[in-house]
Amino acid sequence: MTSFFEQVHTVGRVKPRGEAVQFSWPGVYFEGRFRGTGVGVVLDCAAADYDVQVDGATVATLVTPGDTTHWVDGLRDGEHTVRVVKRNDTPGDISTFGGFVAAPGGAVLNGPAPRDRQIEFIGDSLTVGYGNVSGTRVCDPEQLKRTTNTDVSHGALAARQLDADYQINGLSGLGMVRNVAGICPDLTYRTHYDRALLSVDGDVWRNPGTWRPQIVVVNLGSNDFTDLTPGEPWTPETLAAAYRASYGAFLRTLRTRYGPATALVAVGFDRNAEHVRQVVEACNDAGDSGVHYWYLDTSGLDFLGCDGHASARDDRLIADRLVPFLSSLLT
Structure with a gap:
């Protein structure tokens, strides 16, 4: 089983906390790959907003989502990319991202390679x-x-x-x-x-x-x-x-x-x-x-x-x- 850090390409300043990361700066983003018809985004943040993008298109904007797993379902069965990005600056608060979860029958794959x-x-x-x-x-x-x-x-x-x-x-x-x-x-x-x-x-x-x-x-x-x-x-x-x-x-x-x-x-x-x-x-x-x-x-x-x-x-x-x-x- 691959770890969080193998499954997620993380860009921005983060602090590891077990199989999750904490962060504060704006614009921090997380990219992954998965196979199947859906993906869950694991977040714990009551302060900031996030865009969720699948295959390059924004499919959801999460407004102060709290402690949740947000699901994107109903996708064609196959391989997809997913990206989660923090939209705004909330310097007085700490946010946590816990990775991606595949829908039943699918799998989270190794994350994309960093850009050169x-x-x-x-x-x-x-x-x-x-x-x-x-x-x-x-x-x-x-x-x-x-x-x-x-x-x-x-x-x-x-x-x-x-x-x-x-x-x-x-x-x-x-x-x-x-x-x-x-x-x-x-x-x-x-x-x-x-x-x-x-x-x-x-x-x-x-x-x-x-x-x-x-x-x-x-x-x-x-x-x-x-x-x-x-x-x-x-x-x-x-x-x-x-x-x-x-x-x-x-x-x-x-x-x-x-x-x-x-x-x-x-x-x-x-x-x-x-x-x-x-x-x-x-x-x-x-x-x-x-x-x-x-x-x-x-x-x-x-x-x-x-x-x-x-x-x-x-x-x-x-x-x-x-x-x-x-x-x-x-x-």
């Missing part, structure tokens, strides 16, 4: 796909949860165009040194980056040795440069200096983690663009030619996602603009 390419996306709400399928800028908290779909974020779309496995390590509202509107001043994105379980202080994700991305894309800074609020310790000058210094240190941490063969892409967007360009220039001047600058062109974007974020249409446009640049780094 791997891309990691690091960022904030734009990377998550915050409210991207809402169709409106005005969303209440419940609408935001239901209309965030990381699986159609620009990173996920770009990676699939390039036939790459991907991690979407995005956290809404957080920045490199300062968070949106100055909230939670003792925490930043960098506080959480090393974790598998985001709500567990001191947790550390253990790379099983299979995650070796050819490209890491970093898009952090939109929250850092939101308007300063009264009582914050920053001036525009000290904030910019701290941002550039911390960004450079973060890129050096990524270089140490992944080695010289990994291309690091720093995204310039909105108010952070010139600061990011300077950070990349400094890395290049220091001898790291594997750090690259990419400017996120916002022309033609409608920003019709929740709270003025990118819409699903915008995500497609951004992905189409990003893919040629990433492709040039893969050849």
Whole structure:
């Protein structure tokens, strides 16, 4: 009998727990193969939403499914693929995936092979796909949860165009040194980056040795440069200096983690663009030619996602603009 880890191709930061895994980041996905007329998806999650896809088509969206086995039945008898993907970001909660179960008379087969390419996306709400399928800028908290779909974020779309496995390590509202509107001043994105379980202080994700991305894309800074609020310790000058210094240190941490063969892409967007360009220039001047600058062109974007974020249409446009640049780094 094959084990969970032989039956499931898992992509994203997870923490093994027996014949199951726990996870927190958005966009984590699980792929499998089975023979028969149906498949069960074993989940324990009361916070996040999931899409279930069979043979490439979405057959169910599970809204905060709880502790359940969701069945997809009535398929033609034969071999099929199945994919389960976490749609939204729920950093304060821990989710559990327990694998796939075959319908009577069928069997779960060994999972598909990993893709040859791997891309990691690091960022904030734009990377998550915050409210991207809402169709409106005005969303209440419940609408935001239901209309965030990381699986159609620009990173996920770009990676699939390039036939790459991907991690979407995005956290809404957080920045490199300062968070949106100055909230939670003792925490930043960098506080959480090393974790598998985001709500567990001191947790550390253990790379099983299979995650070796050819490209890491970093898009952090939109929250850092939101308007300063009264009582914050920053001036525009000290904030910019701290941002550039911390960004450079973060890129050096990524270089140490992944080695010289990994291309690091720093995204310039909105108010952070010139600061990011300077950070990349400094890395290049220091001898790291594997750090690259990419400017996120916002022309033609409608920003019709929740709270003025990118819409699903915008995500497609951004992905189409990003893919040629990433492709040039893969050849």
